[in-house]
Amino acid sequence: MYNIKDYKNILIQIRMVCLSPERDTQGSESFYQPKMAFMILFLLLCLSFILNTTNAQPRNSIIRPGSSLSPNSNSHWLSESGQFAFGFYRYGNGFSVGIWFEKIQQKTVVWTANRDDPPFSSDVTLLLSTKGRLIVQPKQGQEILIASASQLASSASMLDSGNFVLFNSSSAIIWQTFDFPTDTILPGQHLLPGHSLVSNASETNHTRGKFLLVMQTDGNLVQYPVDSIELEAAYWNTKTYGAGDNVTLNLDSNGTLYLLNATALLVQNITEKASVSGKPIYRATIDADGIFRLYSRSFNQFDNWSIQWSSSENKCDPKGFCGVNSYCTLMDRDPVCQCPPGFDFIDQGQKDLGCHKNYNVDACTGKSEQMFDFDELISVSWEVDAYSSLSSIPKDACREECFRDCNCEAALYQIESQLCKKLKLPLRFGKRELSGQVITLLKIGAALDRGGERKQKELRVDVLIIIISCLTLAFLVVVCCSVLVYRHRNVRKKGISNLDSNGLVEDVTLRSFTYEELKHATNNFTDNIGKGAFGTVFRGVISNGSRIVAIKRLDKVVAEGEREFNNEMKTIGNTHHKNLVQLLGYCHEGSNMLLVYEYMRNGSLADFLFGSRLKTDWEGRIAITLNIARGILYLHEECETQIIHCDIKPENILMDEKGCAKIADFGLAKLLMPNQTKTYTGIRGTRGHVAPEWWHQNSPITVKADVYSFGIMLLEIICCRRSLDMMFQTMKQYL
Structure with a gap:
């Protein structure tokens, strides 16, 4: 392939040939014949077009000053092929x-703008101002x-490369997102010297996380921890x-990661060309796990992102995945943070924050041997930040040396080299x-329990007292078990299915939310994502913003709403x-009944069958059908x-x-108990999907009702149209 410089040289040479005379065999000067001159002129025009096309920016859907976006209507600008979008996307409780x-x-x-800022509300506007700045106006x-660039921006564009750019009046790029990456680079993008990628805090939280990839x-x-x-x-x-x-x-577009120096010479291929069929898309990301x-x-809508290469196969390799005084271990190949003996998690809900001591004995004031124990952690290593090292000593001697030194709170002992390294807290x-x-010797307080009272290291008790105590305990256990069995039998006789005063079963193991919790999770029930026969569904965020959920608020006007709620629970x-x-x-506070x-x-x-631009292929529809059938x-x-x-x-x-189909709203249907096979119901389904004998007659509901509805839906899946569509002419309304 020629570059721009090559094309320029070719044009110069052609111009010289065209403008210079040619000598004939007699030595006289004559110009090219008209036919040859026309061919050269045509070639010149073609090369000029190629050069102009190469120099021109691939600007599609040019965004002019004064153009704007809002979260709830025209929320994004598309690239020419529609591959990339720039604008508002939903995040947390906002955008x-x-x-x-x-x-x-x-x-x-x-890519995310101002990633550490809180989400925007729905009443803001994204504007390319007449002063050439891209701003959000609340x-x-x-x-x-x-x-904002050093020059005034005359226009902007979302390019097919995934780069959003600002142009000046000469159509030159004066600002681009490729120069300010967040956690990802795309084909054609360069991570410049002194620049870095920073991981997200989590999969659902795009603020700056714990890890850094630096092009030094x-x-x-x-790769480093952000704080080290x-x-x-x-x-x-x-x-x-x-x-x-x-x-x-x-x-590059072939999925190759590589390093290039200033003279365009290859420094190193980090990955080889990816062997992926078709025309895949690529991205390189430093993930939240470091x-x-x-x-x-x-481009198959049901495919997931496939990992072609990773900097490490061990998910505990990233330093700082677990916080201070905690260590990372693999369980089923997933990283888990654990506390060593004598330590508890700072926050049980966020175990990666680290651990703290669960005792309060100071090593330099409590010098009595009864004040401390030593515990060993086999095959656990830490950052080697020793203030003192001792070589060629056995493990017991290392333990003794740490005990005598009031500054020593842990010791790292290397078995093969017999090297003892004294450490202070916190361990990292x-x-x-x-x-x-490697063995970690931890010096932990043995004198204080969690209540702060003295523990006795050695306890001598008379053998007879021990025997009597054991017999007494055994007797009490037998009595308690007898009472529990008796009470359990009485409960069974009364029927364990009875509801309590609120109509809820006692053995439900679901989490109980308060109404205020769910009100806060849904931003005061503002994010409406759907409405069904029994209530309205809202999008919410729980677990400190780490999990997105759907919250259904059952309508208060439903006459049997409370009974249906209890059926859902049971x-x-x-x-x-x-x-x-x-x-x-769930939540059940008075008239407020909600399901999470x-x-x-x-x-x-x-949405997939009737509303999506990307229709599902046959294999996808077969998989969906089988999923539904298994659920039924x-x-x-x-x-x-x-x-x-x-x-x-x-x-x-x-x-x-993952494209897996799941059945919703089944808990709101009338339950069929084994002795109630002829139960009538008021739930009549949706016209076009329910069998005529149940729609027009007061017939008992059986499983055949669902089988009929499944058959109708199967036709809809095959034909990608509704069974009853009023948009068609009268004769074609029914599938």
């Missing part, structure tokens, strides 16, 4: 400004700057230090090793299947209490992020 892949169902954000308060000015690409950018804290690097001060990290990964994905970068050659509390939407909790479900990111099956089979034959849904339709089939 953020960023760039994401638009053509895939799974929302994958690759209804009240000060405007927030998104992008010495040519080395290095020092050589000892690095946990991965390309070992290319000394390669120069202008080395950049690059990702590992730098290269991802690929096809703890990690379980596989070598088994049934779904003991109903679990991968093709049923999972109920996580897992959040299904991809909407309903109706479980409701009818496999769960403890038979359940008839009575309203099987695409709107009640929800899709998770």
Whole structure:
């Protein structure tokens, strides 16, 4: 391929040939014949067009000053192919400004503006001002700057490369998101010397997290914990230090990560060309767990991102994954933070924050031997920040040396070299090793229990007293067990299915929320995502913003609302299947009755069949059909209490992020108990999906009602149209 400079040289040479005379065999000067001159002129015009096209920016959908976006209507600007979008995306209880892949169902954000700022409310406006600045304007308060260049911006554009740019009046780029990456780089993007990628705090929290990928000015690409950018804290690097001060990290369209110096010479291929069929898309991201990964994905809406390469296979490698005084260990290949003996988690809800001592004995004031114990952690290493080292001594001698030194709170003993290193708290970068050659000796308080009272290290008791105590205890256990068995039998006779004063069963193991908790989680019930026969569904965030849920508020005007709520508790509390939407909790405070479900990111099956621009292929539709059938089979034959849904339709089939179909609203149907097979019900389903004998007649409901509805829905899945569509002519309204 020629570059711009090559094309210019070719044009210059052609011009020289065209403008210079040619001597004939007689020595006289003559010009090219008209036909040859025309061919050369045509070639000149073609090359000029190529040169102009190469110099021109791929500007599509040019955004002029005065153009604006709002979260609730025109919320984004698309690139030319529609691959990328720039604008507002939903985040937490509000919105953020960023760039994401638009053509895939799974929302994958690759750039975020002002990522540490709180979410915007729904009444703000994103504006390319007439002064050439990109700003967010709230209804009240000060405007927030998104992008500003040293020159006035005459226009902007979302490019197909995933780069959002500002142009000056000469169509030159004066600002671009590629120069200010967050946690991701895209094909064609360069991570410049002195620049870095910073991980997100979590998968759902895009504020700056714990880990950093730095393109250093010495040519080395290095990963650090954010709060410890020092050589000892690095946990991965390309070992290319000394390669120069202008080395950049690059990702090409073939999925190759590589380092390039200022003279365009290859320094190192970090990955080889990815062997992925078709035309996949790529991104390289430092994830919230601290590992730098290269991802690929096809354009199939049900595909997930596939990992092509990662900087580490051990998820405990990133230093600082666990906080101070805690160490990382793998359980089923997933990292888990644990506290050593004598320590408790600072926050049980966020175990990665670290641990603190659960005793309050000071090592330099309590010098009595009875004040301390030593506990050993096998194969757990820490950051080697020793204030003193002793070589060629046995482990017991290391323990003794640490005990005598009031400054020593732990010792790291290396078995093979017999090296003893004395450490002070806090301990950092703890990690379980596989070598088994490291022992951590922890000096923990033995004198105080959690209440602060003295423990006796040795307790001598007369043998007779011990025997009597044991017999007494055994007698009490027998009495207690007898009482419990007696009470249990009485409860069984009375019927364990009786409701309490609020109409709720006692054995439900779901989480109970307060109304205020759910009101706060849904931002005062402002994010309405749907409405069904029994109530309205809102989007909410629980667990300190780490989990998105769907919260259904049952309508107070429903005459049997409380009874249906109790049915939901009794049934779904003991109903679990991968093709049923999972109920996580509930709220029942007076007239406020709410249910908390897992959040299904991809909407309903109706969205896929009737509303999506990307139609599902045959394999996808077959998989969806089998998922629904398995869920119905479980409701009818496999769960403890038979359940008839009575309203099987695409709107009640929800899709998770993997494209798996799950049945929703089954807990609101009339339950069929084993001795009530002829029960009549007032739930009549949706016209077009329910069998005529149950729609027009007062016939008893059986499982056949769901089978009929499933058959109608199967036709809709095959034909990708509704069974009853009033948009068609009269004869074609019914499928």
